Amino acid sequence: MSDTYGTERMRAAVLSAWTASPARFREDANAEEDFALGGYRDRLIVELAQNAADAALQAGVPGVLRLTLQGSVLTAANTGAPLDATGVEGLSTLRVSGKRDDAGAAGRFGVGFAAVVSVCDEPAIGSRGLGSVRWSRADTSAAVAEIPELASELADRSGHVPLLRLPFDAPPLDVPDGFDTLVRLPLRDQAAVDAVRRMLTETSPALLLGMPALESIVIDLDGSVRTVVADGWHVVSESGQFTPDEVSRLFADRPTEERARPYWSLRWAIPVTGTGEPGALPDTVPSVVHAPTPSDEPLDLPALLIASFPMATDRRHVAKGPLTDFLVERVADAYVRLLQELPRTSRLLDLVPSLMGKGELDARVRRAVLARLPETPLLPALSAPAPAVRTPSFAEAEVYEPDAEWRVEHPAAEPGDDGWVVPGREAAVVAGASAELLATVAGFVPGLLPAGWPARHPAMTSLGVRRVELADVVDLLSGEAVEAREPSWWRSLYDVLPVDDPESLGALPVPLADGRLVRGPRGTLILADAGAGLDLTPLGLRIVHPEAAHPALLRLGAAEATPRTILDDPLTKAAVAQSLDSPDPEPVARAVLSLVEASGLAPGEAPWLAELALRGTDGELYPAGELMLADGALAGLVEPGTHLGVAASELAETYGSRVLAAAGVLDGFALVHESDVLLDHDECDHDLDGEDEWLDHVLDLLPELDVPPLVPEFVAVRDLELVADWPAALALLTRPPLRAALHPLRIEGVEVPSYTAWWLAGHPVLGGRKPLEQRLPGADPLLQGLYADAPAGLDEGALSMLGTRTTLSALLDSHGGPEELLDLMADESIEVDRAQLRALWVALAAVDPSRVAPPSRLRAVLKGSIVVAPADDVVVVEAPDLLQLVADRPLVLAPYDLAEALSELLDLPLAGELTSGEVTSQGEVMRVPGEVRSLLPMAPETYVQHEKLLVDGVECSWRFFEGSVHCTGVDGLARGLAWATGQWNDRLAVAALLRDPQAVPLLLAEADLS
DSSP, X not given: OOOTTOHHHHHHHHHHHHHHOHHHHHHHHHHHHHHHHTTTTTOHHHHHHHHHHHHHHHHTSOEEEEEEEETTEEEEEEOSSOOOHHHHHHHTSSSOOTTTTOTTOSOOSSOGGGGGGGTBSSOXXXXXXXXXXXXXXXXHHHHHHTOGGGHHHHHHTTTOOOGGGSEEEEOOOOOOTTOSEEEXXXXXXXXXXXXXXXXXXXXXXXXXXXXXXXXXXEEEETTEEEXXXXXXXXXXXXXXXXXXXXXXXXXXXXXXXXXXXXXXXXXXXXXXOTTSOBOOOOTTSOSEEESSSEEEEEOOSSSEEEEOOOBOTTSSSBOOSHHHHHHHHHHHHHHHHHHHHSOOSGGGGGGSOOSOOSSHHHHHHHHHHHHHGGGSOOEEESSOOOOEEOOOOGGGGGGOOTTSOOEEOOTTOEEETTEEEEOGGGOEEETTOOHHHHHHHGGGSTTBOOTTOOTTOHXXXXXXXXXXXXXXXXXXXXXXXXXXXXXXXXHHHHHHSOTTOTTTTTTOEEEBTTSOEEEOSTTOEEEOXXXXXXXXXXXXXXXXXXXTOOHHHHHTTOEEEOHHHHHHSHHHHHHHHHGGGOSOOHHHHHHHHHHHHHHTOOTTSOXXXXXOEEEBTTXXXXXXXXXXXXXXXXXXXXXXXXXXXXXXXXXXXXXXXHHHHHTTOBSSOOEEEEEEEEOSTTTOOOOXXXXXXXXXXXXXXXXXXXXXXXXXXXXXEOOGGGBSOHHHHHHHHTSTTGXXXXXXXXXXXXXXXXXXHHHHHTSOOBTTBOGGGEEOTTOOGGXXXXXXXXXXXXXXXXXXXTTOBOOHHHHHHSTTHHHHHHHHHTOTTSOOOHHHHHHHHHHHTTSOGGGOOOOSEEEEEETTEEEEEEGGGOEEOOSGGGGGGSTTSOEEOOOGGGHHHHHHHHTOOBHHHHOOOOBOSOEEEEEOOHHHHHHOTTOOSEEEEESSEEETTEEESEEEETTEEEESHHHHHHHHHHHHHTOGGGHHHHHHHHHOGGGHHHHHHHHHHO
């Protein structure tokens, strides 16, 4: 066998070196062991692929690698340049690569083949037609054992030798068809077989992406074949050669042979879908930096990075230094370009790194990328970004206009095929907006991203994208561009707005029919069909332009503008309130009356319309509420020359009486109607005649309160003071709807008169007399003569509400009723008989004295006649035996048990208070006849008979004094005994008995019948 690769020469040189320096042997053995068991322990497949890629690159052919595991033998067949002596020398040395001048070579350190030592003791390699070379742990050990100088070292290493240092010629290997070189690796043991099987299973496209010269890897695992290719990846590559100055600066801390290869390269790769969008890295691709083979440097970005980073001596970690710093910047540039070349969909956001990395290098790459992204045109925008504003230079100062905006287009923004491409800091995103909405408002939101870009994605913050809320979009709808939009454009905007967020849309512009553009739908009106044709311009209403009207506006606060709602609009009310002061009130009047007519408004439904300025027949302007219909009921009732006018005839001809009445023009009496009125002089003020007096009257009837009482519904008829024809007026007032104003009010549990009833009660509206001065026909007979009978023709219910008297008890229960009755009783023009007078005193005795002011004159009985006397002369008699003592004074005569109550009510003395009632004459004690005791069982046994009875010097017929009856004659005795026994009503029967004792049986029988 010829020495094709110079293996014998290489063995001799190595053995000679070892013999001359056993330490060299030890050094080589340690180094091989370090690489095999350390940095390259799991890199077997990677290193085989790397050698295959370099062979293909050298030969300029497509690189293909076939890895076959059969049993315990792994073979690797590859295309490309065959193995030569230089290659064998590189494989048989450590840290001496034969590829140092190959700029694109994957192998550059000269130690990769050491990976075979981790699984194999007898590796062999050969190329088609050029022979083969092998290495052998057994043969190397035998050769070393023959050298005495190395015996002790061999013994100390337990027979371990650096097997790759001694190449041996081998029989030609059977290179498969289509391949140029074959590596054959008999695996050491089952553990090695399992490790190789695992490495083959994990082989992924990442291996090919790091070695562009290698197009595919075919893996045959015990007959099961799969092919690994790098299809479906988007790749961005960068490379370059360092200048001598750069080599001096960047490689100062790197080994000599690295400085001899002044090249750099990097590659970013990411799998893409059929649409070109980025996909997730396969699970088989380790998340590490490839340099170009996988390192132990973590890289948690969703893309594969392959870069010529300088490696530490363990070949596992990237070495720190200026070269790494340089490459980090290039890596960041390339990553940004990768993102720019991918389709501009929201999947790009998943490629934006977060700030925190899994390692130092990962974090540095992230920071470098994030520093570039906000300024990089990356995002698709529906509109150009906002122009930048700059300050003019000194040279421009002479032409600079201080109020002008100096603008320059942002240089980072680029117009693309489908719109603008903008950097993140110039982009805006609206959360949750539909594509239709975004397309509609794109012209007003600079740098607006299309639909589908999630506003809350963390990458949005990293890119500097500003999040625009719906309210912000609404605020941006301003300026000349907005005002120039047609109303139909606004309708298209309303059609796509999310009206479920009314707070954000509160300032939404709305075009009006009069050409104005107002902010906010609230308060605007959408004109319904019923309002078509009405000229409402004079009212200043915010009516939405018909071409912009949309149901969404109703949900945002607009109102459907029926004639009724237009009437209720604050602007309409304001126009009505100001019409009397307007220089031209006629257009407002026409608009309002047209609305009243179209709405079918009934009189009284909108009382504020009474302020509408209308013309009277005299040509003057009046509030509608101070005009009467010429043919109306009120016009025939009021006195001439009042402040009320008559509506112009042309108004009645144009709109008719019904419309004018609904607008407040008076057909009949006008009602004041208000809810929740406080009975306070400041709050209850409706410009009604005598309203303050009525209020005082009502408050006097109510208990004292801490706060003013509240009337839920205040209803009153106005202009009563203007009436001339009261019979006709009362006919109206006592019928609905005006009758409701007569009903009393219940406040704090107390019934009080309404204003209207109170006013009518106190004015001569019934036959020239006040209702309070009259009584219902057929009312309480005790009121006969005190009050005149009310005229016929009005129902009793109405008369009662007007204060017309019904019963004595009702009169006494009313406010001021007792005093009114006393005044009437003291009226000498009124006749009162004795029975009626007694009954009136009986009724008055039940009245609380606190309700009555003592009268100055009283009706009383004087010596049997009914008179009106000064109150100072009148006496109340509390006992019948005192009548004889005060017979010369006017007397209040009522049942004796009511005397004290009347005395207190009228502030009058009792008879007993004016005399001592002492008996001053002498008499004879007599026995009371026994037959009298049968009629008066409680009668005393004796009495005092006087020939002439004197009481306080006054001759009397009887007196019950200090428990004894004093009397003269039969009648005096009868009265004294009846009063003494409490049987006053039996006094006449006792007198008859004393005159005729034989009549006792008859009198007793009569008593039994009583």
